Amino acid sequence: MAESTSTSAPAAAPQPSASSPASPPPATSAEPTPASPTTAGQPTTESQIAVDTNPIYHPQPRFDNDDDDNDSALGDENAVSTASISSSILQYRKLHGRTFHNFGGADKVEYWAPNDDAQNDQLDINHHLLNLALDNKLFFAPLSNPKRVLDVGTGTGMWAIDFADEFPDCEVTGIDLSPIQPTWVPPNCKFELDDASQPWTFPDNYFDYIHIRYMIGCFKDWTAVYREAYRCLKPGGWIEHMDCTADVLSDDGSLPKDSVFVEWKKVFKDAGDKMGQTFEVVDNDNYIGWLKEAGFKDVKNTIIKTPVGSWPADPKWKEVGQFNQYMLEGGIEGLGLYIITNVLGWKYEEMQVFISKIRAGLRNKNWHSYCVWGAAWAQKPYE
Ligand SMILES: C[S@@+](CC[C@H](N)C(=O)[O-])C[C@H]1O[C@@H](n2cnc3c(N)ncnc32)[C@H](O)[C@@H]1O
Numbered sequence: 001m002a003e004s005t006s007t008s009a010p011a012a013a014p015q016p017s018a019s020s021p022a023s024p025p026p027a028t029s030a031e032p033t034p035a036s037p038t039t040a041g042q043p044t045t046e047s048q049i050a051v052d053t054n055p056i057y058h059p060q061p062r063f064d065n066d067d068d069d070n071d072s073a074l075g076d077e078n079a080v081s082t083a084s085i086s087s088s089i090l091q092y093r094k095l096h097g098r099t100f101h102n103f104g105g106a107d108k109v110e111y112w113a114p115n116d117d118a119q120n121d122q123l124d125i126n127h128h129l130l131n132l133a134l135d136n137k138l139f140f141a142p143l144s145n146p147k148r149v150l151d152v153g154t155g156t157g158m159w160a161i162d163f164a165d166e167f168p169d170c171e172v173t174g175i176d177l178s179p180i181q182p183t184w185v186p187p188n189c190k191f192e193l194d195d196a197s198q199p200w201t202f203p204d205n206y207f208d209y210i211h212i213r214y215m216i217g218c219f220k221d222w223t224a225v226y227r228e229a230y231r232c233l234k235p236g237g238w239i240e241h242m243d244c245t246a247d248v249l250s251d252d253g254s255l256p257k258d259s260v261f262v263e264w265k266k267v268f269k270d271a272g273d274k275m276g277q278t279f280e281v282v283d284n285d286n287y288i289g290w291l292k293e294a295g296f297k298d299v300k301n302t303i304i305k306t307p308v309g310s311w312p313a314d315p316k317w318k319e320v321g322q323f324n325q326y327m328l329e330g331g332i333e334g335l336g337l338y339i340i341t342n343v344l345g346w347k348y349e350e351m352q353v354f355i356s357k358i359r360a361g362l363r364n365k366n367w368h369s370y371c372v373w374g375a376a377w378a379q380k381p382y383e
Pocket of ligand 1: 101109110111113123124126127152153154155156157159175176177178194195196197212213214215218
Protein backbone atom coordinates (compact mmCIF):
# COMPACT_ATOMS: atom_id res chain seq x y z
CA MET A 1 0.00 0.00 0.00
CA ALA A 2 1.16 3.49 -0.79
CA GLU A 3 2.49 5.81 1.84
CA SER A 4 0.27 8.56 3.09
CA THR A 5 1.53 11.90 4.32
CA SER A 6 -1.32 13.06 6.46
CA THR A 7 -4.82 12.14 7.28
CA SER A 8 -5.86 15.57 8.40
CA ALA A 9 -7.94 17.86 6.26
CA PRO A 10 -6.03 20.63 4.52
CA ALA A 11 -5.66 23.70 6.72
CA ALA A 12 -5.51 26.07 3.80
CA ALA A 13 -6.30 25.67 0.16
CA PRO A 14 -7.28 23.08 -0.87
CA GLN A 15 -10.11 23.17 1.61
CA PRO A 16 -12.28 20.28 2.62
CA SER A 17 -15.76 20.15 1.27
CA ALA A 18 -18.41 20.87 3.82
CA SER A 19 -20.94 18.64 2.15
CA SER A 20 -22.02 15.27 3.37
CA PRO A 21 -21.04 12.15 1.49
CA ALA A 22 -24.63 11.68 0.40
CA SER A 23 -24.67 15.11 -1.13
CA PRO A 24 -21.49 15.98 -3.04
CA PRO A 25 -20.65 19.65 -3.42
CA PRO A 26 -20.98 21.35 -6.73
CA ALA A 27 -17.51 21.26 -8.27
CA THR A 28 -17.50 25.03 -8.39
CA SER A 29 -18.30 25.64 -4.75
CA ALA A 30 -16.96 28.80 -3.15
CA GLU A 31 -13.96 27.18 -1.51
CA PRO A 32 -10.94 26.83 -3.72
CA THR A 33 -10.16 23.14 -3.46
CA PRO A 34 -10.17 19.42 -2.92
CA ALA A 35 -12.64 17.98 -0.55
CA SER A 36 -11.44 16.07 2.40
CA PRO A 37 -11.99 12.44 1.52
CA THR A 38 -12.95 11.80 5.07
CA THR A 39 -16.03 13.92 4.63
CA ALA A 40 -16.69 12.99 1.10
CA GLY A 41 -14.88 12.49 -1.94
CA GLN A 42 -10.93 14.26 -13.17
CA PRO A 43 -9.86 13.55 -15.76
CA THR A 44 4.35 10.93 -24.02
CA THR A 45 6.21 13.21 -24.95
CA GLU A 46 6.38 14.30 -28.58
CA SER A 47 9.74 12.62 -28.93
CA GLN A 48 8.04 9.37 -28.03
CA ILE A 49 5.37 10.02 -30.63
CA ALA A 50 8.09 10.53 -33.19
CA VAL A 51 9.06 6.85 -33.01
CA ASP A 52 6.11 6.14 -35.28
CA THR A 53 7.60 6.84 -38.68
CA ASN A 54 4.31 6.47 -40.53
CA PRO A 55 1.49 7.74 -38.41
CA ILE A 56 -1.25 7.17 -40.93
CA TYR A 57 -4.75 7.94 -39.88
CA HIS A 58 -7.11 4.99 -40.24
CA PRO A 59 -10.73 6.03 -39.87
CA GLN A 60 -12.14 2.48 -40.15
CA PRO A 61 -10.79 0.02 -39.24
CA ARG A 62 -9.12 2.01 -36.59
CA PHE A 63 -5.66 0.57 -35.94
CA ASP A 64 -2.27 0.65 -37.66
CA ASN A 65 -2.05 -3.12 -37.81
CA ASP A 66 -5.65 -3.90 -38.62
CA ASP A 67 -4.54 -5.35 -41.92
CA ASP A 68 -2.60 -8.12 -40.27
CA ASP A 69 -4.47 -11.30 -39.47
CA ASN A 70 -5.21 -10.62 -35.82
CA ASP A 71 -8.86 -10.50 -36.62
CA SER A 72 -9.13 -14.24 -37.32
CA ALA A 73 -9.78 -15.05 -33.69
CA LEU A 74 -11.83 -12.06 -32.76
CA GLY A 75 -15.30 -13.52 -32.90
CA ASP A 76 -14.46 -16.53 -30.78
CA GLU A 77 -12.85 -14.56 -28.01
CA ASN A 78 -15.69 -12.13 -27.80
CA ALA A 79 -18.26 -14.88 -27.64
CA VAL A 80 -17.35 -15.87 -24.10
CA SER A 81 -16.67 -13.47 -21.34
CA THR A 82 -13.55 -15.10 -19.90
CA ALA A 83 -10.40 -15.95 -21.85
CA SER A 84 -6.99 -17.43 -21.17
CA ILE A 85 -4.05 -15.64 -22.78
CA SER A 86 -4.21 -16.67 -26.40
CA SER A 87 -1.63 -15.36 -28.81
CA SER A 88 -4.01 -12.95 -30.50
CA ILE A 89 -4.76 -11.22 -27.20
CA LEU A 90 -1.04 -10.54 -26.89
CA GLN A 91 -0.83 -9.11 -30.41
CA TYR A 92 -1.74 -5.66 -29.27
CA ARG A 93 -3.23 -3.18 -31.72
CA LYS A 94 -0.91 -0.29 -32.58
CA LEU A 95 -1.70 3.35 -33.13
CA HIS A 96 0.98 6.00 -33.57
CA GLY A 97 3.54 4.01 -31.67
CA ARG A 98 1.22 3.15 -28.78
CA THR A 99 -0.36 -0.26 -28.12
CA PHE A 100 -4.00 -1.02 -27.37
CA HIS A 101 -5.81 -4.12 -26.15
CA ASN A 102 -6.78 -6.89 -28.56
CA PHE A 103 -9.36 -8.74 -26.49
CA GLY A 104 -12.13 -9.86 -28.78
CA GLY A 105 -11.19 -7.23 -31.33
CA ALA A 106 -10.91 -3.52 -30.73
CA ASP A 107 -13.90 -2.85 -32.96
CA LYS A 108 -16.03 -5.07 -30.72
CA VAL A 109 -14.70 -4.00 -27.34
CA GLU A 110 -13.83 -0.36 -27.68
CA TYR A 111 -11.44 0.73 -24.96
CA TRP A 112 -9.80 4.05 -25.56
CA ALA A 113 -6.52 4.14 -23.61
CA PRO A 114 -3.24 2.40 -24.48
CA ASN A 115 -2.07 -0.64 -22.52
CA ASP A 116 1.67 0.02 -22.89
CA ASP A 117 4.20 0.67 -20.16
CA ALA A 118 3.91 4.43 -20.56
CA GLN A 119 0.19 4.35 -19.81
CA ASN A 120 0.41 1.67 -17.19
CA ASP A 121 2.88 3.81 -15.27
CA GLN A 122 0.24 6.54 -15.22
CA LEU A 123 -2.29 4.09 -13.75
CA ASP A 124 0.17 3.23 -10.99
CA ILE A 125 0.87 6.89 -10.24
CA ASN A 126 -2.85 7.60 -10.25
CA HIS A 127 -3.39 4.78 -7.77
CA HIS A 128 -0.68 6.25 -5.57
CA LEU A 129 -2.11 9.76 -5.63
CA LEU A 130 -5.60 8.48 -4.85
CA ASN A 131 -4.13 6.57 -1.92
CA LEU A 132 -2.55 9.80 -0.73
CA ALA A 133 -5.76 11.73 -1.21
CA LEU A 134 -7.84 9.10 0.58
CA ASP A 135 -5.38 8.45 3.38
CA ASN A 136 -4.90 4.90 2.10
CA LYS A 137 -8.60 4.17 2.29
CA LEU A 138 -9.34 1.73 -0.53
CA PHE A 139 -13.12 1.94 -0.25
CA PHE A 140 -15.98 3.89 1.25
CA ALA A 141 -18.53 1.07 1.61
CA PRO A 142 -18.91 -0.18 5.21
CA LEU A 143 -17.34 -3.57 4.58
CA SER A 144 -16.99 -6.11 7.31
CA ASN A 145 -14.83 -9.16 6.85
CA PRO A 146 -15.25 -9.58 3.05
CA LYS A 147 -14.40 -13.07 1.81
CA ARG A 148 -14.77 -12.71 -1.98
CA VAL A 149 -14.12 -9.50 -3.88
CA LEU A 150 -14.13 -8.57 -7.58
CA ASP A 151 -12.26 -5.64 -9.13
CA VAL A 152 -13.74 -4.83 -12.55
CA GLY A 153 -11.32 -3.30 -15.08
CA THR A 154 -8.43 -3.85 -12.69
CA GLY A 155 -5.77 -2.33 -14.99
CA THR A 156 -2.33 -2.92 -13.48
CA GLY A 157 -4.05 -4.49 -10.48
CA MET A 158 -2.68 -2.13 -7.83
CA TRP A 159 -5.99 -1.64 -6.08
CA ALA A 160 -6.67 -5.40 -6.04
CA ILE A 161 -3.20 -6.14 -4.66
CA ASP A 162 -3.53 -3.53 -1.92
CA PHE A 163 -6.97 -4.84 -1.04
CA ALA A 164 -5.68 -8.43 -0.89
CA ASP A 165 -2.87 -7.29 1.43
CA GLU A 166 -5.33 -5.55 3.71
CA PHE A 167 -7.69 -8.56 3.82
CA PRO A 168 -5.47 -11.66 3.70
CA ASP A 169 -8.45 -13.97 4.31
CA CYS A 170 -10.33 -12.57 1.33
CA GLU A 171 -10.06 -13.95 -2.22
CA VAL A 172 -9.62 -11.00 -4.58
CA THR A 173 -10.18 -11.38 -8.34
CA GLY A 174 -9.29 -8.64 -10.82
CA ILE A 175 -10.62 -8.80 -14.38
CA ASP A 176 -9.44 -6.82 -17.40
CA LEU A 177 -9.16 -6.85 -21.20
CA SER A 178 -5.36 -6.62 -21.05
CA PRO A 179 -2.87 -8.96 -19.31
CA ILE A 180 -0.98 -6.03 -17.75
CA GLN A 181 -1.00 -7.19 -14.15
CA PRO A 182 2.12 -8.28 -12.26
CA THR A 183 2.79 -11.98 -11.70
CA TRP A 184 4.13 -11.60 -8.16
CA VAL A 185 0.96 -10.95 -6.23
CA PRO A 186 -0.39 -11.86 -2.80
CA PRO A 187 -1.57 -15.49 -2.64
CA ASN A 188 -5.17 -14.38 -2.18
CA CYS A 189 -5.16 -12.23 -5.35
CA LYS A 190 -5.66 -13.45 -8.92
CA PHE A 191 -6.28 -11.87 -12.30
CA GLU A 192 -8.43 -13.02 -15.23
CA LEU A 193 -8.91 -11.77 -18.76
CA ASP A 194 -12.51 -10.88 -19.18
CA ASP A 195 -14.83 -8.49 -20.98
CA ALA A 196 -17.10 -7.02 -18.35
CA SER A 197 -19.54 -5.71 -20.96
CA GLN A 198 -20.55 -9.31 -21.68
CA PRO A 199 -22.72 -11.42 -19.38
CA TRP A 200 -20.47 -12.34 -16.47
CA THR A 201 -19.40 -15.94 -15.89
CA PHE A 202 -19.54 -15.60 -12.10
CA PRO A 203 -22.37 -17.35 -10.24
CA ASP A 204 -25.29 -15.61 -8.55
CA ASN A 205 -24.84 -14.40 -4.98
CA TYR A 206 -21.05 -14.90 -5.06
CA PHE A 207 -19.18 -11.74 -4.07
CA ASP A 208 -19.18 -9.72 -0.86
CA TYR A 209 -17.94 -6.62 -2.64
CA ILE A 210 -17.58 -5.52 -6.27
CA HIS A 211 -15.27 -2.61 -6.98
CA ILE A 212 -15.09 -0.54 -10.18
CA ARG A 213 -12.66 2.36 -10.60
CA TYR A 214 -11.71 4.72 -13.45
CA MET A 215 -13.77 3.17 -16.24
CA ILE A 216 -15.40 6.22 -17.84
CA GLY A 217 -16.06 5.72 -21.54
CA CYS A 218 -15.75 1.94 -21.23
CA PHE A 219 -19.34 0.73 -21.47
CA LYS A 220 -22.35 1.32 -23.72
CA ASP A 221 -24.78 0.24 -21.03
CA TRP A 222 -23.77 0.89 -17.45
CA THR A 223 -27.11 -0.32 -16.11
CA ALA A 224 -26.44 -3.73 -17.68
CA VAL A 225 -23.00 -3.89 -16.03
CA TYR A 226 -24.46 -2.93 -12.67
CA ARG A 227 -27.20 -5.57 -13.14
CA GLU A 228 -24.55 -8.23 -13.54
CA ALA A 229 -22.90 -6.92 -10.39
CA TYR A 230 -26.25 -7.05 -8.58
CA ARG A 231 -26.78 -10.65 -9.66
CA CYS A 232 -23.29 -11.73 -8.61
CA LEU A 233 -23.35 -9.98 -5.22
CA LYS A 234 -24.43 -11.90 -2.14
CA PRO A 235 -27.46 -10.46 -0.39
CA GLY A 236 -25.99 -7.77 1.84
CA GLY A 237 -22.96 -7.41 -0.43
CA TRP A 238 -21.71 -4.02 -1.60
CA ILE A 239 -20.96 -2.43 -4.98
CA GLU A 240 -18.69 0.61 -5.19
CA HIS A 241 -17.83 2.66 -8.26
CA MET A 242 -15.25 5.45 -8.15
CA ASP A 243 -14.64 7.45 -11.30
CA CYS A 244 -13.54 10.84 -12.57
CA THR A 245 -15.13 13.42 -14.79
CA ALA A 246 -13.23 14.94 -17.72
CA ASP A 247 -13.27 18.31 -15.98
CA VAL A 248 -10.37 20.44 -14.91
CA LEU A 249 -11.88 23.21 -12.79
CA SER A 250 -11.02 25.83 -10.21
CA ASP A 251 -13.12 27.20 -7.40
CA ASP A 252 -11.43 30.55 -6.93
CA GLY A 253 -11.79 31.99 -10.43
CA SER A 254 -8.09 31.49 -11.19
CA LEU A 255 -8.90 29.29 -14.19
CA PRO A 256 -10.26 31.37 -17.11
CA LYS A 257 -13.75 30.40 -18.21
CA ASP A 258 -12.44 29.74 -21.73
CA SER A 259 -9.37 27.77 -20.67
CA VAL A 260 -8.08 24.94 -22.84
CA PHE A 261 -9.72 22.52 -20.44
CA VAL A 262 -13.15 23.53 -21.74
CA GLU A 263 -12.24 22.00 -25.09
CA TRP A 264 -10.69 18.99 -23.33
CA LYS A 265 -14.05 18.32 -21.70
CA LYS A 266 -15.87 18.79 -25.02
CA VAL A 267 -13.56 16.34 -26.74
CA PHE A 268 -14.51 13.64 -24.25
CA LYS A 269 -18.20 14.56 -24.45
CA ASP A 270 -18.19 14.38 -28.27
CA ALA A 271 -16.13 11.19 -28.40
CA GLY A 272 -18.31 9.49 -25.81
CA ASP A 273 -21.42 10.43 -27.80
CA LYS A 274 -19.85 9.09 -30.99
CA MET A 275 -18.69 5.85 -29.43
CA GLY A 276 -21.98 5.37 -27.59
CA GLN A 277 -19.84 5.03 -24.45
CA THR A 278 -20.24 8.14 -22.40
CA PHE A 279 -17.49 9.70 -20.35
CA GLU A 280 -20.18 11.45 -18.31
CA VAL A 281 -20.55 8.82 -15.64
CA VAL A 282 -20.06 10.82 -12.46
CA ASP A 283 -21.43 13.97 -14.13
CA ASN A 284 -25.02 14.79 -13.17
CA ASP A 285 -24.94 11.79 -10.80
CA ASN A 286 -25.57 9.58 -13.84
CA TYR A 287 -24.00 6.54 -12.21
CA ILE A 288 -26.31 6.87 -9.23
CA GLY A 289 -29.33 6.74 -11.54
CA TRP A 290 -27.96 3.68 -13.32
CA LEU A 291 -27.23 1.91 -10.03
CA LYS A 292 -30.83 2.49 -9.00
CA GLU A 293 -32.08 1.21 -12.37
CA ALA A 294 -30.08 -1.96 -11.74
CA GLY A 295 -31.89 -2.54 -8.44
CA PHE A 296 -29.64 -0.88 -5.87
CA LYS A 297 -31.35 1.34 -3.33
CA ASP A 298 -30.06 3.95 -0.92
CA VAL A 299 -26.97 4.80 -2.98
CA LYS A 300 -24.39 6.80 -1.02
CA ASN A 301 -21.91 9.00 -2.80
CA THR A 302 -19.13 11.48 -2.31
CA ILE A 303 -16.90 13.80 -4.31
CA ILE A 304 -13.09 14.11 -4.10
CA LYS A 305 -11.21 16.96 -5.72
CA THR A 306 -7.59 16.23 -6.65
CA PRO A 307 -5.52 19.37 -7.23
CA VAL A 308 -3.32 19.71 -10.30
CA GLY A 309 0.10 21.11 -9.43
CA SER A 310 1.76 22.24 -6.27
CA TRP A 311 -0.46 25.23 -5.58
CA PRO A 312 -2.18 23.93 -2.41
CA ALA A 313 -0.71 25.17 0.86
CA ASP A 314 -1.48 21.98 2.74
CA PRO A 315 1.44 19.54 2.39
CA LYS A 316 -0.76 16.50 1.78
CA TRP A 317 -2.75 18.14 -0.99
CA LYS A 318 0.38 19.72 -2.42
CA GLU A 319 1.86 16.24 -2.81
CA VAL A 320 -1.37 14.92 -4.34
CA GLY A 321 -1.27 17.88 -6.75
CA GLN A 322 2.34 17.24 -7.71
CA PHE A 323 1.67 13.58 -8.48
CA ASN A 324 -1.51 14.52 -10.33
CA GLN A 325 0.32 17.02 -12.54
CA TYR A 326 3.10 14.51 -13.20
CA MET A 327 0.59 11.78 -13.99
CA LEU A 328 -1.52 13.95 -16.29
CA GLU A 329 1.43 15.47 -18.16
CA GLY A 330 2.80 12.00 -18.83
CA GLY A 331 -0.55 10.39 -19.52
CA ILE A 332 -2.32 13.07 -21.48
CA GLU A 333 -1.31 11.86 -24.95
CA GLY A 334 -2.48 8.37 -24.11
CA LEU A 335 -5.74 9.65 -22.74
CA GLY A 336 -6.44 11.69 -25.88
CA LEU A 337 -4.80 9.84 -28.78
CA TYR A 338 -7.46 7.32 -29.69
CA ILE A 339 -10.53 9.41 -29.09
CA ILE A 340 -9.17 12.56 -30.74
CA THR A 341 -7.68 10.99 -33.87
CA ASN A 342 -9.71 7.86 -34.44
CA VAL A 343 -13.04 8.68 -32.94
CA LEU A 344 -13.24 12.40 -33.68
CA GLY A 345 -11.08 12.26 -36.82
CA TRP A 346 -8.62 15.05 -36.05
CA LYS A 347 -5.29 14.91 -37.87
CA TYR A 348 -2.48 13.51 -35.75
CA GLU A 349 -0.61 16.83 -35.94
CA GLU A 350 -3.71 18.73 -34.78
CA MET A 351 -3.94 16.44 -31.82
CA GLN A 352 -0.29 17.06 -30.93
CA VAL A 353 -0.82 20.83 -30.94
CA PHE A 354 -3.90 20.45 -28.74
CA ILE A 355 -2.11 18.13 -26.33
CA SER A 356 0.79 20.56 -25.99
CA LYS A 357 -1.71 23.32 -25.07
CA ILE A 358 -3.21 21.04 -22.46
CA ARG A 359 0.25 20.34 -21.05
CA ALA A 360 0.94 24.07 -20.82
CA GLY A 361 -2.37 24.44 -18.97
CA LEU A 362 -1.41 21.69 -16.55
CA ARG A 363 1.85 23.53 -15.82
CA ASN A 364 0.23 26.93 -15.30
CA LYS A 365 1.09 27.81 -11.73
CA ASN A 366 -1.46 30.64 -11.61
CA TRP A 367 -4.35 28.27 -12.17
CA HIS A 368 -5.58 26.58 -9.02
CA SER A 369 -7.07 23.73 -10.94
CA TYR A 370 -8.31 20.36 -9.81
CA CYS A 371 -9.85 17.18 -11.16
CA VAL A 372 -13.11 15.71 -9.90
CA TRP A 373 -13.60 12.15 -8.72
CA GLY A 374 -16.84 10.69 -7.48
CA ALA A 375 -17.52 7.51 -5.57
CA ALA A 376 -20.90 5.81 -5.19
CA TRP A 377 -21.63 2.71 -3.15
CA ALA A 378 -24.75 0.68 -2.41
CA GLN A 379 -25.81 -2.59 -0.84
CA LYS A 380 -27.70 -5.47 -2.39
CA PRO A 381 -30.77 -5.99 -0.20
CA TYR A 382 -30.91 -9.10 2.01
CA GLU A 383 -34.27 -10.21 0.72
C1 LIG B 1 -8.35 3.72 -16.86
S1 LIG B 1 -8.01 2.02 -16.55
C2 LIG B 1 -8.29 1.89 -14.79
C3 LIG B 1 -7.63 0.68 -14.19
C4 LIG B 1 -7.88 0.50 -12.67
N1 LIG B 1 -9.27 0.25 -12.39
C5 LIG B 1 -7.38 1.68 -11.89
O1 LIG B 1 -8.18 2.35 -11.25
O2 LIG B 1 -6.15 1.92 -11.94
C6 LIG B 1 -9.43 1.16 -17.21
C7 LIG B 1 -9.22 -0.33 -17.31
O3 LIG B 1 -10.46 -0.93 -17.68
C8 LIG B 1 -10.19 -1.97 -18.60
N2 LIG B 1 -11.41 -2.20 -19.39
C9 LIG B 1 -11.98 -1.36 -20.30
N3 LIG B 1 -13.09 -1.92 -20.83
C10 LIG B 1 -13.23 -3.14 -20.23
C11 LIG B 1 -14.16 -4.20 -20.36
N4 LIG B 1 -15.17 -4.14 -21.23
N5 LIG B 1 -13.98 -5.30 -19.60
C12 LIG B 1 -12.91 -5.39 -18.72
N6 LIG B 1 -12.01 -4.42 -18.56
C13 LIG B 1 -12.15 -3.31 -19.31
C14 LIG B 1 -9.03 -1.45 -19.44
O4 LIG B 1 -8.34 -2.50 -20.09
C15 LIG B 1 -8.19 -0.71 -18.39
O5 LIG B 1 -7.22 -1.55 -17.83
